[in-house]
Amino acid sequence: MELFPPMPLAEWQDTKETLHRFTQVVGKIRLAASVRRNHWWNVPFHLTGRGITTRPMGQVDGNPIFTIDFDFVDHRLVVATADGRTDSFPLLGQSVASFHRQTLETLAALGVRMEIQVPRPYRLADSARPFAEDFEHTTYDPAWVNRSWQVLGQVGLVLEEFAARFSGKVSPVHLFWHSLDIAHTRFSGRVVDPPPRVDPVTREAYSRELISFGFWFGDADLGEPAFYSYTAPEPAHLADDPLTPASAQWIALNDSHLAVLRYDAARSEADPRAAVLAFYESAYQAGAVRSGWDVGRLACPGGITDPDVPTLPL
Template sequence: MEKRILDYTDWQDTADTLHLFLQMAGKVKVERSNKRPGWAHVRLPLSIDGIGTGIIPAGGFSFEIYFNLRKHHVDVQNTDGGKSRIPLGDGLSVAGFHSQLMAALDYIGAPTEINTTPQEFYDQTPFDEDTKHHSWDRQAVEAYLENLHFAYRCLSRFLSPFRGKVDMPEFWFGTMDLSGSVFAGQAAPYSGTDVVGVNCFDEKFVEYGFWPGDVKMSQPAFFGMPYPFFSGIESYASMLKPDRAEFRPQMSEFILTLEDAFSYPDPEQAVVDMCQSSFEIVQRMDRWADLEWIIEPLTYPASAQR
């Protein structure tokens, strides 16, 4: 793959526009999907060509919203053959996309009212009023997709062997990250009152993911976020690998930037090492009750022996 690193500041206008477009599709899924623990029902699956909602129920039929980030269009289609396409290009504003998306949903028989306030985004301008975000750098979008594919390979390699409840990597439209989690199966009540946190942080887990940077941290990076949160790992810092990975107390997260990952001879292994070593540190600080079973190796035979 081309090792192109997109610092958020270099493509912020396009990144924000794409982010807000995806938020609208995600909010449609929120309104219509059957609810699952930990907001699992709002995650958007990654595909070879882009990001989609997956199947959304709509009474007697189903539909999906799919962003093709190679051909730069959005398809809104249902199981009865109805289909509407929205071209993506420079100049299409968030407000313009909102209007076209709502019209496309009407056309396929799935009109859906959504909360038009952006989720977990620094600019709270309602979608239907936002005309300032309208940039579309095709090359940057395609490079971002390639980085998501790299992240998927790394994260799925690490997460796949765990037993018990595991979420494989998918896209979170609120924070624009691709992530998955491994869960302890132990309750861990959340002390906050915000609706996102109350319905997310209710059991011990560690989330592993990749995000493209934002207004607070412009470098795209891989992260490991344990819950319950903690602020320091001083006694176990020497366990963290590879050598450029770090724990950032202000974020309560383990971090390996994409640039640092690409600096190693085997970038994928570097990301896996960060995930594995940080998971081991978490277990040193707060060992899970059923850890032995959760990490028990799988017994599938080698492919040549099947």
């Protein structure tokens, strides 16, 4: 597949809406069955060679160790336990309600007792409707789902390369199911005191000064896929700094700004991969310099913290 193939939101929006809710069902299981990590890093999915995975979970909640994987090659949900047992069912032909029911039934058949604390979508238009009552979202086009996973894999490797350039605290490259975006975050180490009325999810996510980088497929606010970056808290005059390439721009978002490089603009560059890396770097430099980070000390050229250590043939 070509690097960054066409991914027009309008062509697969109904499929995306269904898939998004499928991932939220499984994501909430991951939330219930995993040890909590700073900034909610226990919750996102990670990419695999066939789709996305929860990674191993259980044990701390009395359940056997188990994983849930979305297989976007054969288009099945696969549940596996550490003793070697597996069970699966097809993703095609499911409503959100039937997917929710079959997921819990499959877990129960493997001895996993699970109750989703809030069995409704998170921050979606139908967040008041339980998963078990959603018979509306049923569209699942395997070709578009597979392509979306291919794109996530391509972007994920670009983010991994970009992550290697920083020696400070960083997040993994991971897929958040609340907004279906793949992201990587860098931290300065400074503690942030969020406003007292901020919700608990946001408070934990932004408890430290950070600059985040990612990609998402588009939504109601931006109806097309795009690469993005933001600095939190946002320093004064951030949006005055130029971004690279020239097609990138700062977009006003509530009381802050989002650096955006639209996917199709990146695709039109002579070297799309280099253009995305340059975009992330320009957004980082803008946020880090304006926020007073020690950019030189935190740099990690080529993913190496000690340039005097020779490359060893391991």
